[in-house]
Amino acid sequence: MVSSVTMRMSNQGAAEAASQGGSAADQGVGDAFSGVRPDKGVAVKASVENFSFYYGDFKALKSISMPVHEKRVTALIGPSGCGKSTLLRTFNRMHDLYPGNRYEGTIRLHPDNTNLLDPAVDPIEVRMRIGMVFQKPNPFPKSIYENVAYGLRIRGERNRSVIDDRVKEALRGAALWSEVEHRLHDPATALSGGQQQRLCIARCLATEPEVLLFDEPTSALDPIATASIEELVHELRDKVTILIVTHNMQQAARVSDYTAYMYLGELMEFGETNQIFVNPKRKETEDYITGRFG
Amino acid sequence: MRETNSGAAALMSQPPLTVSDRLARKALRNFKERVIELLLLGAASVSVLTTVGIIWVLVSESFNFFSNVSIWSFLTDTMWTPLFAEPRYGILPLLAGTLTTSMVALVVAIPLGTTIAIYLSEFARPAVREVVKPFLELLGGIPTIVYGYFALMVVIPLLQLLIPDLSGFNMLGAGIVMGIAIIPYVSSLAEDAMRAVPMSMREGSYAMGATKLQTAFRVIFPAALSGILSAYILGISRAVGETMIVAVAAGMQPNFTVNPLEPAQTISAYIVQVALGDLPHGSIGYQSIFAAGLSLMLMTLALNLVGHVVRRRFREAY
Numbered sequence: 001m002v003s004s005v006t007m008r009m010s011n012q013g014a015a016e017a018a019s020q021g022g023s024a025a026d027q028g029v030g031d032a033f034s035g036v037r038p039d040k041g042v043a044v045k046a047s048v049e050n051f052s053f054y055y056g057d058f059k060a061l062k063s064i065s066m067p068v069h070e071k072r073v074t075a076l077i078g079p080s081g082c083g084k085s086t087l088l089r090t091f092n093r094m095h096d097l098y099p100g101n102r103y104e105g106t107i108r109l110h111p112d113n114t115n116l117l118d119p120a121v122d123p124i125e126v127r128m129r130i131g132m133v134f135q136k137p138n139p140f141p142k143s144i145y146e147n148v149a150y151g152l153r154i155r156g157e158r159n160r161s162v163i164d165d166r167v168k169e170a171l172r173g174a175a176l177w178s179e180v181e182h183r184l185h186d187p188a189t190a191l192s193g194g195q196q197q198r199l200c201i202a203r204c205l206a207t208e209p210e211v212l213l214f215d216e217p218t219s220a221l222d223p224i225a226t227a228s229i230e231e232l233v234h235e236l237r238d239k240v241t242i243l244i245v246t247h248n249m250q251q252a253a254r255v256s257d258y259t260a261y262m263y264l265g266e267l268m269e270f271g272e273t274n275q276i277f278v279n280p281k282r283k284e285t286e287d288y289i290t291g292r293f294g
Numbered sequence: 295m296r297e298t299n300s301g302a303a304a305l306m307s308q309p310p311l312t313v314s315d316r317l318a319r320k321a322l323r324n325f326k327e328r329v330i331e332l333l334l335l336g337a338a339s340v341s342v343l344t345t346v347g348i349i350w351v352l353v354s355e356s357f358n359f360f361s362n363v364s365i366w367s368f369l370t371d372t373m374w375t376p377l378f379a380e381p382r383y384g385i386l387p388l389l390a391g392t393l394t395t396s397m398v399a400l401v402v403a404i405p406l407g408t409t410i411a412i413y414l415s416e417f418a419r420p421a422v423r424e425v426v427k428p429f430l431e432l433l434g435g436i437p438t439i440v441y442g443y444f445a446l447m448v449v450i451p452l453l454q455l456l457i458p459d460l461s462g463f464n465m466l467g468a469g470i471v472m473g474i475a476i477i478p479y480v481s482s483l484a485e486d487a488m489r490a491v492p493m494s495m496r497e498g499s500y501a502m503g504a505t506k507l508q509t510a511f512r513v514i515f516p517a518a519l520s521g522i523l524s525a526y527i528l529g530i531s532r533a534v535g536e537t538m539i540v541a542v543a544a545g546m547q548p549n550f551t552v553n554p555l556e557p558a559q560t561i562s563a564y565i566v567q568v569a570l571g572d573l574p575h576g577s578i579g580y581q582s583i584f585a586a587g588l589s590l591m592l593m594t595l596a597l598n599l600v601g602h603v604v605r606r607r608f609r610e611a612y
Contacts, residue, residue, distance in 0.1 A: 097496070124503050127502065131501065134497065134501075138492075138495055138498040139498075140498065140516075141496065141517040149510070153512075195504075203502065
C-alpha cells in the first residue's frame with residue numbers, strides 16, 4: 001500500500017516536472033484541463049447496462065451501468081485489479097480470444113443500438129467499429145506505411161491511391177506525419193516508444209473507428225511522449241468517442257470530460273471529470289483521488 | 295549466494311570463527327569450485343574435441359585422396375565409378391543425387407511442415423494440440439531405416455500405379471518419404487517460432503478487426519519469419535545428410551541426373567556402400583569416402599552459415 005502511494009506521488013512529481021518544462025505540447029495539455037466543460041445534452045455513443053463479467057467463476061465486474069458520451073473522453077480510473085481494463089476490453093470483445101470468459105448484461109452502441117455482447121454479433125464486426133490502443137506500443141513487424149494500411153487491407157481495400165491518402169491522413173491525425181514522411185517504408189520497430197504509440201493510434205484512425213479505446217496508453221512512455229499522447233487524445237476528441245483507462249489521476253483530470261471511478265469490480269462513481277475531481281459525491285472516490293487510499 | 299553463505303556461517307558460528315578459519319574455508323570452497331568448473335569444461339570440450347577430431351580425419355584422409363585424384367577432376371568429372379577397372383572420381387553424380395532427393399523432400403516438408411505449424415500455433419484448440427504434437431514427435435522418432443523400407447515397399451509401388459514405367463528404386467519415392475521424415479523438425483521449430491510471437495501482437499491484429507487467418511498470415515508469420523527460415527534450413531541440412539532412406543530406396547547407382555524418376559546414389563548412400571566392404575581398406579576408392587564426407591560436411595556447414603545470416607537478417611525486435 002505504502003509503496004503504491006509513493007509511486008503515485010512520484011508519478012505526480014514527474015508529470016509536474018514535465019508541465020513546468022513549458023514546451024508547446026504541455027501548453028496544450030494545460031488548456032485541455034481548463035477547456036473541458038461538457039455541455040449538457042451530449043449524445044450518448046454507448047450505454048453499459050447491468051454489465052457483469054466473469055473470468056471463469058470469478059466475478060470481475062459487478063452490474064455496471066454507465067453512459068459513454070459521443071465525441072467526449074471518458075476516463076476509467078481506480079486501483080489495480082478494480083476491473084477498469086476488463087471493462088475497456090469488453091467494448092471490442094477482446095475477452096472472446098480467451099476461453100472461460102463470460103459476459104452478462106448489455107453494452108449498446110448507438111445510434112443503431114447494437115448490443116456489442118450479443119453472441120449473434122460477430123466480434124470482428126465490433127472490432128471494425130471500435131479501435132484499441134494498448135498499454136505497450138505493439139506495431140506489427142512491417143513498415144510504418146504497412147502498419148497504418150493494415151486495417152484498410154484487411155477490409156479489402158486495394159486501391160493504391162485511396163490507401164496512400166488514408167495513410168497520410170491517419171499519420172497527420174496522429175501527429176506523426178512530419179516525423180515519418182520521408183521514411184514511410186522503414187520498419188516500424190525503428191521508431192521511438194512514443195512514436196510507436198502514435199503509430200498505433202494512426203493505425204486505428206486509418207479505419208475511422210466510431211470509438212477508440214486506450215488501455216493505459218502512456219504507462220510505458222516517458223513524460224514528454226506522455227504529454228504528446230495526451231495532447232493527441234484531446235485533439236481526437238472532436239472526431240471520435242474515446243474511452244481511456246489510466247493509473248495516472250492527473251492524466252484523467254487533464255484529458256477527460258467524464259470519469260468513472262471503479263473499485264473491486266464495482267462502479268463507485270461516474271460523473272463529469274470536474275465534478276469527480278473537485279467535488280466527489282462519495283468518500284471512497286475522494287480518498288482515492290487525494291491519494292489517501294490506493 | 296551470499297544468503298546461503300551467511301546462513302551456513304551462522305550455523306557454524308557457535309564458537310565464533312577466527313579469521314584464519316574463515317580463510318581456510320574459503321580456500322577449500324575455492325578448490326571445490328575450481329574442480330567443478332574443470333569438470334564442466336571437460337564435458338563441454340567433448341563435443342568440441344569430437345568435431346575437431348572428425349574434421350582432422352576427414353581433411354587428412356582427403357589429402358591422401360587428392361594426392362592421387364586432382365581436385366579439378368573431382369569437381370568436374372561427371373562419372374563416379376570407383377569399382378571399375380579404370381575408376382573415375384567425379385563428385386557431380388553423387389551431388390546431383392543428393393540435391394535432387396533433398397529438393398523432393400523439401401517440396402514435401404516445407405509446405406506441410408509450415409501448414410502444420412500454423413495450424414498448431416494459431417488455430418488448434420489446446421486439446422487438439424495435445425493429441426497432434428506427440429504424434430508428430432513419434433514421426434520424428436521413427437528410425438530412418440524403417441522409413442527406407444516404407445518408401446521401398448509402400449510409397450514406390452503406389453507411385454508405380456500412377457507412373458507405370460517407374461523404376462523400383464527412384465529418387466522421387468525416397469525424396470517423398472524423406473520429406474515426411476523431416477516434417478516434424480520443420481513443423482516443431484516453425485511452431486515454436488510462431489508461438490514465441492508475443493500475444494500483444496495478436497491482440498493488436500484482432501483489435502483491428504482481423505480474422506484468425508489474416509492475423510496468422512499477415513502478422514504472425516512475418517513476425518516469426520527468422521525462426522521459420524531457420525526451421526527450413528535445419529530441414530535442408532537433415533535432408534542433405536539423410537542416409538538410410540536414400541540408401542534403401544533411391545538405388546545404389548551413381549547417376550548424373552536431376553530427374554527424380556530415375557534411380558541414383560547420394561553422397562551419404564555411397565559412404566554406406568563403401569562401409570559395407572565393397573572396397574579394400576587403404577585403397578584410393580576407400581579414401582574417396584573421406585573426400586565425399588568432406589564435401590557433405592562443407593555443404594551442411596555452408597547451410598548452417600546461411601541459417602545464421604538469415605536469423606540475423608530477419609530477426610524482429612518486438
